[in-house]
Amino acid sequence: xxxxxxxxxxxxxxxxxxxxxxxxxxxxxxxxxxxxxxxxxxxxxxxxxxxxxxxxxxxxxxxxxxxxxxxxxxxxxxxxxxxxxxxxxxxxxxxxxxxxxxxxxxxxxxxxxxxxxxxxxxxxxxxxxxxxxxxxxxxxxxxxxxxxxxxxxxxxxxxxxxxxxxxxxxxxxxxxxxxxxxxxxxxxxxxxxxxxxxxxxxxxxxxxxxxxxxxxxxxxxxxxxxxxxxxxxxxxxxxxxxxxxxxxxxxxxxxxxxxxxxxxxxxxxxxxxxxxxxxxxxxxxxxxxxxxxxxxxxxxxxxxxx
Numbered sequence: 001x002x003x004x005x006x007x008x009x010x011x012x013x014x015x016x017x018x019x020x021x022x023x024x025x026x027x028x029x030x031x032x033x034x035x036x037x038x039x040x041x042x043x044x045x046x047x048x049x050x051x052x053x054x055x056x057x058x059x060x061x062x063x064x065x066x067x068x069x070x071x072x073x074x075x076x077x078x079x080x081x082x083x084x085x086x087x088x089x090x091x092x093x094x095x096x097x098x099x100x101x102x103x104x105x106x107x108x109x110x111x112x113x114x115x116x117x118x119x120x121x122x123x124x125x126x127x128x129x130x131x132x133x134x135x136x137x138x139x140x141x142x143x144x145x146x147x148x149x150x151x152x153x154x155x156x157x158x159x160x161x162x163x164x165x166x167x168x169x170x171x172x173x174x175x176x177x178x179x180x181x182x183x184x185x186x187x188x189x190x191x192x193x194x195x196x197x198x199x200x201x202x203x204x205x206x207x208x209x210x211x212x213x214x215x216x217x218x219x220x221x222x223x224x225x226x227x228x229x230x231x232x233x234x235x236x237x238x239x240x241x242x243x244x245x246x247x248x249x250x251x252x253x254x255x256x257x258x259x260x261x262x263x264x265x266x267x268x269x270x271x272x273x274x275x276x277x278x279x280x281x282x283x284x285x286x287x288x289x290x291x292x293x294x295x296x297x298x299x300x301x302x303x304x305x306x
Contacts, residue, residue: 006033006041006060011053014038018051081119092117107134111142112151112165121165122155128163150176168260171227178219184212230256230264235278238289246286 006014010031017027024042028035045056092113099109110132115123123131128139143163146152150172155162188209195202237254238245245253251261265287268280277292293301 008057015053107142108145115165122162181216227267231268234264235289244286244288
């Protein structure tokens, strides 16, 4: 077939046409192949007696068998938790295929899936290349793309670069999604102004800007749900401490970045329904968690000795 390997019949035709005095270009045209394919075929497989198709076919087959790589078993990664390695590997494949089906390129999906099923969520380029059996260059390209999507981050361990999926990844992805959607709103509004909303193209851009603006409103409203778990953790820490704590002190105790703590406290303040009967109060000495006494009647407060 054109573009595939030469068959024995192809080689017999080449031999016959060479005997007729045809050049490589004409033989290539008749077979629907590049001229270089014919010239290499004849050069590699010609001896003292000229080009012999049967011998050329045999030698080429042997050469291909020698070059054929032996199948390599996918490394089994010990997890130390008693999980079935085959089941984990099957899930890793299924997880990657799901991401491919939703639009993420295959190599990026494989890298992200591999990191996700790692208990530490930390792997080097060499470890990823070994586990996925791909080149370091493929890992580098995949990591660069995933980093732009906020799906992982880079760390340094001495001279080695590590790629990390941590507990803040969902928040980073959410923030990046909000930012990207705001760019859609901005550029489509610009398009509506340039094209004119009275024209079909301008009206289309105006509709697009309104659509993404609505999505942005929904995303920002739902952002509270994304950060609710952090807000509750921060409240629990303040209640346990029983005293006012600064953002820095709370970040140190929770081992969180200060930005994450500040965001959790802001959500707790702006969305009091999350905390139920507890609220966050800020003052000069920091933040405190206090009971929402407004939920109690005067009689109940008196009975409690307040």
